[in-house]
Amino acid sequence: MSEFYTGIDIGTDSVKIIVAEKRNENFHVLGSTCSTSHGIKNGQIVDTKLAVSSVKNAIKQVENMLDIKIKKVVAAVPPTNCKMDIVMGTINVLNPTCITGIDVSAVLNEAVKGHKYDGYEIVTVSPISFIVDDKENIKDPKGMVGDTLEAKVVISSIPKDGLYKILEVIHLAGLDTVDIAFTSTGDYYATKGSGVDSYVGAVINIGESSTNVSIFNKGIQIKHSLLPVGSTNVDKDLSYIYNISLDDARSIKENFAFALEEYSDESEKIFVITNDKDKKELSQVSISKVVEARLLEILKLSKNEIKNLTNREIRYIIVAGGLSELQGFHLLIDREFHGLAKVCKISTIGIRHNKYSSAFGVIKYFDEKLSLRERNYDMIDKDNQEILTSTENKLSDYDTFSKVYGHLFD
Numbered sequence: 001m002s003e004f005y006t007g008i009d010i011g012t013d014s015v016k017i018i019v020a021e022k023r024n025e026n027f028h029v030l031g032s033t034c035s036t037s038h039g040i041k042n043g044q045i046v047d048t049k050l051a052v053s054s055v056k057n058a059i060k061q062v063e064n065m066l067d068i069k070i071k072k073v074v075a076a077v078p079p080t081n082c083k084m085d086i087v088m089g090t091i092n093v094l095n096p097t098c099i100t101g102i103d104v105s106a107v108l109n110e111a112v113k114g115h116k117y118d119g120y121e122i123v124t125v126s127p128i129s130f131i132v133d134d135k136e137n138i139k140d141p142k143g144m145v146g147d148t149l150e151a152k153v154v155i156s157s158i159p160k161d162g163l164y165k166i167l168e169v170i171h172l173a174g175l176d177t178v179d180i181a182f183t184s185t186g187d188y189y190a191t192k193g194s195g196v197d198s199y200v201g202a203v204i205n206i207g208e209s210s211t212n213v214s215i216f217n218k219g220i221q222i223k224h225s226l227l228p229v230g231s232t233n234v235d236k237d238l239s240y241i242y243n244i245s246l247d248d249a250r251s252i253k254e255n256f257a258f259a260l261e262e263y264s265d266e267s268e269k270i271f272v273i274t275n276d277k278d279k280k281e282l283s284q285v286s287i288s289k290v291v292e293a294r295l296l297e298i299l300k301l302s303k304n305e306i307k308n309l310t311n312r313e314i315r316y317i318i319v320a321g322g323l324s325e326l327q328g329f330h331l332l333i334d335r336e337f338h339g340l341a342k343v344c345k346i347s348t349i350g351i352r353h354n355k356y357s358s359a360f361g362v363i364k365y366f367d368e369k370l371s372l373r374e375r376n377y378d379m380i381d382k383d384n385q386e387i388l389t390s391t392e393n394k395l396s397d398y399d400t401f402s403k404v405y406g407h408l409f410d
Contacts, residue, residue, distance in 0.1 A: 004030075004380035005366065008058075008175075009076040009183060009359040010051065010166060012040050013208040013231075013322075015058040016359040017073075018351060019066060019380075022367055029350030029360075033061040042209050043078035043183075045165035048172070055173040072176045072379040074366045076358040077166055079182040079212065079224045082158045083120060086128070087111045090150045099132065099141045101374025103149050108373075111153040120157040121164070123180055126220045127372070128152040140372060154220050156182065178377065179366050184214035184221055186361030187320040189368070191344045192219070199315035204302045204341075205358075206321035208232050211298055213305045223309040227301050231323040234294045241290055242282060243274040256284060257291045259329040264288035292332065295323075299336045317341035322355040 002023045009016040019031045035058035039050025059070055089111025093103050108125055130138040132146035141149060163180075170177050187203045197219040205212045209230045215223035238249035252272070258264040268284035306314060317340055319333055324343045333341045344354050351360055370377055 005363040007359040007363040181362040183358040186358035189364040190357040190361030201316035258288040259326040261289040320344035
C-alpha cells in the first residue's frame with residue numbers, strides 16, 4: 001500500500017514543496033520545487049498578498065510537473081518564541097485485551113485537554129513514554145494488554161498570531177493544512193540516523209536571516225533559541241568589502257567560495273563589476289577568507305547557545321540550511337565541533353540539497369505520527385494517485401484543538 005504526502009516550507013528566501021510517496025517503508029520523491037518567496041521576513045509573514053502569490057507560484061510548478069492538483073499539505077513552521085510543556089494524560093482502555101491506536105489518540109487528547117494555551121497554539125504533541133497499568137517506559141503500547149493507559153507528553157506551542165498568518169497564507173493559496181510541525185522537527189526527521197533517539201543532541205539550521213538552535217532529547221525537541229544572524233550576513237559582508245551588489249555577492253558565495261580559506265585556490269580568479277561600474281578581479285582565497293570568518297562567528301554563537309540551552313551531554317549535532325551546502329563546509333564544522341557535528345545530508349533522489357530538509361522531514365514526522373495512532377491519510381485523491389502510480393478554512397476557524405488536528409485527535 002502506498003501513501004502520498006505533500007510537505008511545504010515557507011521560508012524567508014524561498015518556498016519549498018515536496019510531493020512524496022511512501023512505499024514499502026521507503027519514501028520516494030515524485031516532485032519538488034524551490035521557488036523564490038516574497039512577503040516574508042525572518043520566517044514571519046509581513047505581506048500576505050505577496051506571500052500567497054509566492055505559494056501559488058510554487059504549487060503551480062509542482063502541479064505542472066506532476067499533472068495533478070495539490071490541495072492538502074503538512075506545513076513546516078518556524079519555532080519562533082516556542083514553548084515546551086510536559087503534561088500527563090490517563091484513560092481507561094476501550095478493550096483491555098488489546099490497546100489500539102484509538103486508545104493512543106485518546107490518551108494524547110486527554111493530556112492536551114488539561115493544558116491552557118493563552119495566546120499560544122499547539123504545534124506538536126510528542127509522547128515521551130507510556131505506562132500500561134504498572135508497566136513503565138513504553139515507547140509504543142499498541143497490542144499490549146492492560147486496563148489503563150497513561151502518557152507523558154511534550155506539548156510544543158507558538159504564539160497564535162504568527163502561526164495563524166502562515167495558515168491564512170496557505171488557506172488563501174487554495175490549500176488545506178492537515179498538520180503542522182516545526183522546521184527544526186523537519187530537519188531532525190530528515191536526517192536522523194539509527195540510535196539518535198536515545199540521546200540528547202542539537203539541530204542547527206542556518207537560515208536566510210537567522211539561525212535556529214534546537215535541543216532534542218530522545219527525538220523530542222525540548223529547547224530552542226533564535227540567533228539574529230544567517231546566510232544573508234555572508235552576502236552583506238562580501239557586498240560591503242568588495243563593493244558589489246547583494247545578488248552578485250550571493251552568486252559568488254554559492255558558486256565560487258569555499259567555507260575554509262585553506263582549501264581554496266589562489267590561482268582561481270573571478271571578475272566582478274563593482275557598484276561603481278569598475279571591473280575588479282577577486283581571488284578565491286580572499287573571498288573564502290571573508291566567508292569563513294562569518295561562518296565561524298555563526299558556528300561559535302550556535303555552540304555557545306547550545307551550552308546556554310542545556311547542561312546535558314550533547315551526543316550529536318546536525319547542521320542544516322542551504323548555507324551548509326558550501327564547498328568545504330563539512331570540514332569547517334568538523335574542525336569547530338571536533339567531530340561531534342555533521343552536515344545534514346539528504347540522499348533521497350529529487351531533493352539532494354539541504355534546503356529541502358524541513359519540507360521533507362515534516363512528511364516523515366507526519367507519517368510516524370499516523371503510524372503510532374494506527375491512522376492512514378492520503379493527501380492525493382484517487383484520480384491523482386492513478387496518474388502518479390502510472391508514471392512512477394478561514395483564519396477565524398483556527399483555535400486550540402482546531403480542525404488542523406481534528407483527524408488525529410477526534
